[in-house]
Amino acid sequence: xxxxxxxxxxxxxxxxxxxxxxxxxxxxxxxxxxxxxxxxxxxxxxxxxxxxxxxxxxxxxxxxxxxxxxxxxxxxxxxxxxxxxxxxxxxxxxxxxxxxxxxxxxxxxxxxxxxxxxxxxxxxxxxxxxxxxxxxxxxxxxxxxxxxxxxxxxxxxxxxxxxxxxxxxxxxxxxxxxxxxxxxxxxxxxxxxxxxxxxxxxxxxxxxxxxxxxxxxxxxxxxxxxxxxxxxxxxxxxxxxxxxxxxxxxxxxxxxxxxxxxxxxx
Numbered sequence: 001x002x003x004x005x006x007x008x009x010x011x012x013x014x015x016x017x018x019x020x021x022x023x024x025x026x027x028x029x030x031x032x033x034x035x036x037x038x039x040x041x042x043x044x045x046x047x048x049x050x051x052x053x054x055x056x057x058x059x060x061x062x063x064x065x066x067x068x069x070x071x072x073x074x075x076x077x078x079x080x081x082x083x084x085x086x087x088x089x090x091x092x093x094x095x096x097x098x099x100x101x102x103x104x105x106x107x108x109x110x111x112x113x114x115x116x117x118x119x120x121x122x123x124x125x126x127x128x129x130x131x132x133x134x135x136x137x138x139x140x141x142x143x144x145x146x147x148x149x150x151x152x153x154x155x156x157x158x159x160x161x162x163x164x165x166x167x168x169x170x171x172x173x174x175x176x177x178x179x180x181x182x183x184x185x186x187x188x189x190x191x192x193x194x195x196x197x198x199x200x201x202x203x204x205x206x207x208x209x210x211x212x213x214x215x216x217x218x219x220x221x222x223x224x225x226x227x228x229x230x231x232x233x234x235x236x237x238x239x240x241x242x243x244x245x246x247x248x249x250x251x252x253x254x255x256x257x258x259x260x261x262x263x264x265x266x
Contacts, residue, residue: 011024011028011057012024012025015053020050020053023046023050023053024053024054024057026043027043027054027057027058027080028057030043030080030082031058031061031064031066031082034064034082034083034084035063035064038084039083040081040082040083040084040087040092041081041082041083042079042080042081042082042092042093042094042095043079043080043081043082044079044125044127044128044144045070045077045078045079045126045127045128045129045130045142045144046077046078046079046080046127047076047077047220048076048077048220049217049220049221049222051068051078051080051220052219052220052221053221054080056221062085063084063085064082064083064084064085065081065082065083065084065085065087065089066080066081066082067080067081067082067083067089067092068080068081069081069094069096070096070130070131070142071096071098071130071131071142071170071173072131072142072170072173072175074131074175075130075131075142076131077129077130077131077142078130079094079095079096079130081094095144095145095146096130096142096143096144096145097142097143097144097145097148097167098140098141098142098143098167098168098169098170098172098173099140099141099142099143099148099151099152099165099166099167099168100138100139100140100165100166100167100168100172101115101138101139101140101141101155101158101163101164101165102137102138102163102164103137103138103158103161103162103163103164104137104161104162105136105137105138105158105161108158108159108160108161110134110158110159110161111134112132112134112139114158114159115132115134115138115139115141115158116129116132118155118157118158119141119151119155122150122151122154122155124147124150124151128143128144128146128147129141129142129143129144129147130142130143133173133174133175133176134176135174138158138163140168140172140173140174148167151165152165152166152167178265179265179266180263180264180265181263181264181266182247182261182262182263182264183198183199183244183261183262183263183264184259184260184261184262185198185199185259185260185261185262186198186253186255186257186258186259186260187257187258187260188257188258189258190229190230190231190249190258191226191227191228191229191230192211192216192218192223192225192226192227192228192229192230192236193207193208193211193226193227195230195236195246195260195262196211196216196236196238196244198260198262199236199244199262199264200238200241200244207226208226210238211223211224211225211226212224212226215238215239216236216237216238217235217236217237217238218230218234218235218236219234219235220235220237230246231246231249232246232247232248232249233245233246234246242264242265242266243264243265244262244263244264244265245262245263245265246260246262247260247261247262247263248260248261
């Protein structure tokens with residue numbers, strides 16, 4: 001019975017990209033392994049779109065239990081823990097460590113991309129790395145425990161700056177303040193193109209082109225449907241332009257337009 005939990009052909013038909021199909025196949029394999037053998041599984045780090053894709057398929061199942069962890073509540077990249085429902089939450093180890101990279105960057109400007117490039121130049125795959133938080137003296141990064149020692153011993157420089165790597169406790173985590181703007185707007189409808197154009201300050205026609213070009217994500221998943229319906233709590237993102245959340249739908253104005261409050265993240 002466990003072997004037929006999913007109609008795999010139907011599930012895969014709904015996914016277009018080969019990379020997404022491969023990712024979903026691995027997730028389903030692990031989920032079914034736990035259901036069959038009552039063990040525990042922990043995936044690599046997944047980005048928000050992968051998380052949304054997995055939840056779209058697994059969302060209706062309550063056993064095995066699914067728990068997403070990224071090292072802190074604010075983390076975007078998370079690992080999926082899958083375990084039997086009889087286990088207490090918190091019992092399963094997530095294998096996530098927090099590393100700190102420090103150096104004298106007073107005269108060398110470095111970005112998130114620089115740090116990520118340095119880690120990956122060591123041969124470490126992106127899925128073994130979680131969120132990277134850039135600090136005044138370097139960065140903090142959540143990583144798989146299996147690559148901790150390798151990073152600690154082999155990451156020696158970022159650009160020309162000598163660095164030191166050490167594991168730190170979660171109490172030493174620096175959570176950066178996010179730049180958030182609350183924007184009040186009115187739209188003619190709750191279509192994706194209308195809400196996105198209001199939030200990103202673009203024309204509706206231009207936004208429709210970006211949606212058709214697969215540049216826009218709704219709740220982390222790419223959509224090419226400009227008429228897709230948007231509701232309170234939905235997240236719309238465009239690579240390189242940030243994201244917005246539909247914080248509140250206030251109702252209809254006297255002119256028949258829909259009043260919204262949008263949280264815009266840069």
